[in-house]
Amino acid sequence: MKIVSVVGARPEFIQAMPVSRAISDSHQEILVHTGQHYDYKMSQQFFDELEIPTPHYNLGVGSGSQARQTAEMMVNMEDVLLKESPDYVIVRGDTNSTLAAALIASKLGIPFAHIEAGERSFNRRMPEEINRIVVDALADRHFCVSHAAVRNLHAEGIRDSVFQVGDVMLDALLFARPLARTKSAVLARLGIQPQKYALATIHRAANTDDPLRLKSILSALDQTGETIILPMHPRTRKALEALDLQLADSLRIIDPVGYFDMLTLEENARLIATDSGGVQREAYYMGIPCLTLRDETEWVGTVDVGWNKLVGAEQQAILENWFSFSPPAEHPFIYGDGTAAQLIAGILNNVPND
Ligand code: UD1
Ligand code: UDP
Numbered sequence: 235m236k237i238v239s240v241v242g243a244r245p246e247f248i249q250a251m252p253v254s255r256a257i258s259d260s261h262q263e264i265l266v267h268t269g270q271h272y273d274y275k276m277s278q279q280f281f282d283e284l285e286i287p288t289p290h291y292n293l294g295v296g297s298g299s300q301a302r303q304t305a306e307m308m309v310n311m312e313d314v315l316l317k318e319s320p321d322y323v324i325v326r327g328d329t330n331s332t333l334a335a336a337l338i339a340s341k342l343g344i345p346f347a348h349i350e351a352g353e354r355s356f357n358r359r360m361p362e363e364i365n366r367i368v369v370d371a372l373a374d375r376h377f378c379v380s381h382a383a384v385r386n387l388h389a390e391g392i393r394d395s396v397f398q399v400g401d402v403m404l405d406a407l408l409f410a411r412p413l414a415r416t417k418s419a420v421l422a423r424l425g426i427q428p429q430k431y432a433l434a435t436i437h438r439a440a441n442t443d444d445p446l447r448l449k450s451i452l453s454a455l456d457q458t459g460e461t462i463i464l465p466m467h468p469r470t471r472k473a474l475e476a477l478d479l480q481l482a483d484s485l486r487i488i489d490p491v492g493y494f495d496m497l498t499l500e501e502n503a504r505l506i507a508t509d510s511g512g513v514q515r516e517a518y519y520m521g522i523p524c525l526t527l528r529d530e531t532e533w534v535g536t537v538d539v540g541w542n543k544l545v546g547a548e549q550q551a552i553l554e555n556w557f558s559f560s561p562p563a564e565h566p567f568i569y570g571d572g573t574a575a576q577l578i579a580g581i582l583n584n585v586p587n588d
Pocket of ligand 2: 493
């Protein structure tokens with residue numbers, strides 16, 4: 235088949251890599267980058283590190299309001315899909331790039347698969363939750379990470395097209411971890427030792443766009459007194475600049491890092507605190523305790539097994555758990571075994587015969 239694969243934001247570049255490799259033998263892939271993320275450290279560095287081929291198209295959409303960004307992506311994506319006339323489209327995750335591509339593929343009558351289908355936070359104030367619901371309502375194949383996602387889709391009346399394949403982020407991690415171990419010098423560069431620091435990331439709109447929540451989280455991190463490495467998303471950097479906050483030297487805010495450096499920082503951290511979906515899962519795969527700086531999560535499996543704890547944005551809750559949170563010894567496989575991309579490729583190979 236001729237498949238158009240759509241990416242636009244940081245986690246999508248990482249997720250795309252194992253799937254592109256798995257489908258390359260049997261299919262022609264046209265990679266389309268919407269341009270949602272565009273800073274070198276949010277986009278091109280992942281293509282360079284992971285040797286992802288240059289996208290055939292970059293729609294150059296950039297940042298904007300929910301409507302402007304999504305609408306511009308749809309307009310440009312329509313041109314690409316009409317020109318390429320693919321047999322199939324692949325979208326992943328829950329970003330505005332995912333939504334735009336799903337809407338326009340559906341309207342043009344092109345079937346599409348959704349990777350990471352069925353995840354739900356049940357919080358419709360999140361733009362991502364709206365994206366997930368709409369994309370899943372329209373998708374032709376639903377590739378799920380978790381059993382919870384399968385159940386969510388069943389509850390929405392989506393059944394026959396649902397496949398639990400596991401997490402392509404785990405495939406990516408297993409591929410990249412040995413490379414990260416040899417290539418990344420981030421610990422030496424930052425002058426830190428394994429287990430002697432915590433790692434944090436913050437970028438969810440609910441945290442960055444609410445000055446009280448952002449202040450509360452940063453003040454808590456500040457007060458732990460522990461060395462904390464915080465690679466900062468540009469959205470958070472902009473929000474922080476608007477706050478008048480004096481932060482301790484132990485809280486080390488750095489630019490977003492590449493994937494190899496991020497895996498190295500995760501693997502060697504004593505603790506991870508994050509509001510990222512990808513980082514919550516990676517913390518689990520690496521066996522690192524995780525405090526999630528949100529009031530709910532899509533990744534309930536990591537909470538159920540006791541390795542992830544929801545602490546929200548309350549200073550006190552973060553501080554109470556910072557040194558005391560201790561996961562159990564059991565660490566079962568909950569999101570597949572790192573072969574999701576192969577399973578997806580196998581299912582896609584049968585699509586034309588349906
Ligand atoms: C988006 C996704 C989110 C995902 C995240 C991954 C949506 C609705 N949200 O959130 O699900 O977890 O990507 O990181 O699609 N910016 C830059 N340079 C860049 C990119 C962004 O400066 O290269 C700044 C801009 O000020 C922009 C803001 O970050 O307005 C937010 O970017 P945007 O892509 O709209 O959303 P994310 O918060 O990155
Ligand atoms: N990541 C990275 N560098 C960073 C922060 C995150 O390489 O500075 C990686 C991280 O390891 C994971 C992915 O980006 O693979 C997660 O992306 P993000 O947190 O932006 O989005 P989410 O997963 O919440 O959608």
